[in-house]
Amino acid sequence: MQQRIGLTQFLVNEQHAGRITADLRLLLEITARAVRTIAAIVSKGALADALGEAGTENVQGEVQKKLDVTANEIMLQANEWGGHLAAMASEEMETIFPVPTDSQKGNFLLLFDPLDGSSNIDVNVTIGTIFSVLRNPRAHHETPAEADFLQPGHQQAAAGYAAYGPSTLLVLTVGNGVHGFTLLRETGEFIYTHPFMTIPEETREYAINASNARFWEEPVKRYIAELQQGKTGPRGSDFNMRWIASMVADVHRVLTRGGIFMYPIDEKCRDKGGKLRLMYEANPMSMLVEQAGGAATTGRGRILDIVPERLHQRVPVILGSRKEVERVTAYHGE
Ligand code: P6P
Numbered sequence: 001m002q003q004r005i006g007l008t009q010f011l012v013n014e015q016h017a018g019r020i021t022a023d024l025r026l027l028l029e030i031t032a033r034a035v036r037t038i039a040a041i042v043s044k045g046a047l048a049d050a051l052g053e054a055g056t057e058n059v060q061g062e063v064q065k066k067l068d069v070t071a072n073e074i075m076l077q078a079n080e081w082g083g084h085l086a087a088m089a090s091e092e093m094e095t096i097f098p099v100p101t102d103s104q105k106g107n108f109l110l111l112f113d114p115l116d117g118s119s120n121i122d123v124n125v126t127i128g129t130i131f132s133v134l135r136n137p138r139a140h141h142e143t144p145a146e147a148d149f150l151q152p153g154h155q156q157a158a159a160g161y162a163a164y165g166p167s168t169l170l171v172l173t174v175g176n177g178v179h180g181f182t183l184l185r186e187t188g189e190f191i192y193t194h195p196f197m198t199i200p201e202e203t204r205e206y207a208i209n210a211s212n213a214r215f216w217e218e219p220v221k222r223y224i225a226e227l228q229q230g231k232t233g234p235r236g237s238d239f240n241m242r243w244i245a246s247m248v249a250d251v252h253r254v255l256t257r258g259g260i261f262m263y264p265i266d267e268k269c270r271d272k273g274g275k276l277r278l279m280y281e282a283n284p285m286s287m288l289v290e291q292a293g294g295a296a297t298t299g300r301g302r303i304l305d306i307v308p309e310r311l312h313q314r315v316p317v318i319l320g321s322r323k324e325v326e327r328v329t330a331y332h333g334e
Pocket of ligand 1: 116
């Protein structure tokens, strides 16, 4: 069997092909090292005194788990000194984090949800880290401002996630397809195991939190009802449902075997604009899904075309197998 390559060789190949620059390669390699550190702590569970609540709330008003805070610090400390980026933003921080004044500023902005799905930590279900890379619009001597982050998702230079599950996976795109790497714990290397991940256009699997059904808008109620009617309804086929309540785990399943993932607007989250955050959940996942041949909309428009107004703004998310996303979106238009 042909010798598998590692993340570094993959990124060097991308750099030699002119698809990424040396500093973007450095950013991705440092981020990979950071998620490897997070994986090591997550895998210890109760043995690392890392479970439970931190006793604080984040900018979202959500109770922070100890691991939320720890993962955030790991991402900041790993990336603040390399000179490859100018500032960072995180679900766990209200304002942006410019790199320290004594560090050289670089060409990129890094956004992340350091530990997504943290409600699953204490019950040992897959959680993850989601990251998004934007280009720094300012000259290096200037201090970045929050407005510099408010770029539409189609301007992302890279996006990816780490999934801390039975194996630790790193899945990323730099705009040339979606590629997955599996952590070999013995050596700490991410091995290239999933080249050009592709989402089948059709699917028989959907993911939604069905407990919100009474709050959904009519197009979503119609779409889900048709799936539940299965062979006896207009779709003429039976469908299966999954809901892990960890976006990384649900989206990884969609990237691996197809499906449609939905967190639509509903009467419960309407005043917030949705449940999931645009900048460091919806945008990176939408870039990955589109790069894998899928589609990602709010139900009324392409997610990657949204011009952000606030760093922590929320949006409805409907993404996955192209034909299903197009059907749901069409229902919204009727
Ligand atoms: P609910 C996790 O808190 C998260 O942000 C996503 O990872 C996940 O898809 C969603 O929220 C789960 O939401 O309402 O089902 O708990």
